[in-house]
Amino acid sequence: MLGGFGQQAMLAIVINVFFIAVTWWALQSFRFDLFMKDPDGPRAKVLMIIVTIAIAHLVSQFFLDYLYSSQMLRYIWE
Numbered sequence: 001m002l003g004g005f006g007q008q009a010m011l012a013i014v015i016n017v018f019f020i021a022v023t024w025w026a027l028q029s030f031r032f033d034l035f036m037k038d039p040d041g042p043r044a045k046v047l048m049i050i051v052t053i054a055i056a057h058l059v060s061q062f063f064l065d066y067l068y069s070s071q072m073l074r075y076i077w078e
Contacts, residue, residue, distance in 0.1 A: 008068075016060045023056040 032048060033039035 012060075012064055015064060016056065019056040019060040019063070020052060023059065024052045027052055027055075 027048065032044060036044050036047075038044060
């Protein structure tokens with residue numbers, strides 16, 4: 001019974017890391033220098049990391065919620 005929870009936790013970790021990488025890659029094309037005084041400074045880099053994590057969290061939660069909800073559909077007919 002607890003093995004399923006471990007698999008879900010591992011899947012959530014892998015998906016979160018995947019979407020962090022994809023979001024970081026996608027945000028590289030965004031021109032943050034238009035909105036910041038010092039785009040190469042440490043505060044700009046921290047902001048980029050925070051924005052990446054926030055967007056990746058939203059996208060991965062949507063994906064995981066969709067996945068878990070679709071797995072629960074089999075209980076409609078029981």
